[in-house]
Amino acid sequence: MIIILMGVSGSGKTTIGRILADDLGWTFYDGDDYHPPSNIENLKKGIALTDAERMPWLEVLQKIIEKTIAKKEHAVIACSALKQSYRRFLADKHESVRFVYLKGERELICQRLNRRKGHFLNENLLLSQFETLEEPEDAFVVDIIQSPEAIVTSIKKEFL
Template sequence: MIVVLMGVTGSGKTTVGRILAGRLGWPFFDADDYHPAANVEKMRRGIPLTDADRKPWLERLSGLIDEAVARGESLVLACSALKHAYQEYLRHHGDAVRYVCLCGSPELIRARLAARRGHFMDPSLLASQLEILEPPADAVRVDVGGTPEAIADEIRARLGV
């Protein structure tokens, strides 16, 4: 199973993903680590990425999923995957990929971003991410108002892993 924790910046994808992967004994990957340097610089400067900017990033993530599926391995991937087109691109292995949408109020996410230190993403990009967010119809939706540990436990229960 490939679990993709998706959502806007500040929704807790990396924090929850690390906890979830640790509890499952699966490898964890953060999609942010696969962005080309030019993408990181744009986001640092508060410039939203275009679909063209995301193409090489999505290709790298798709390759990561391909390798795991070919080896018969499970993993947890923290990835914004904001649009249906991105989700479908990564879901080419059908049922192997399960999306979990980490959802929260804009106010909660803004408060988290205001407290976050050391991340390249400019908090001003939250508005553009909320505008384009298209959770898949079959995504497991989890409210991020609880602790990261409780969120990870809820995801495990809802996915049956």
């Protein structure tokens, strides 16, 4: 199984992903680590990525998914996956891929981003992400107001 934690920046994908993967003994992949340098530079400058700029990044993540499935391993991936087309591309009809939407109010996420140090995404880009976000109909939805541990427990109850 591959669990993809999706949502806007600041929703807790990396935090939840690390805890969940550690609890399960699975591999964790943080999608932010796979952006090409040009994407990171644009984001640091406050320039939202286009679909064309996101595609090489999504292709790398899809290859990770393909390799993980081929090796019959499990993984947790943190990836914004804001649009339905991105999610379809990543899952590519693999029934073992599951999405968890870490959903939260804009104000809470803005507070989290403002406390963050060293991350390339700022509050202006967050607004762009909320505009781009197509809320999934086929994902397990978790309210991020809960503690990370409670969120992990909910995900494990849903899928394991």
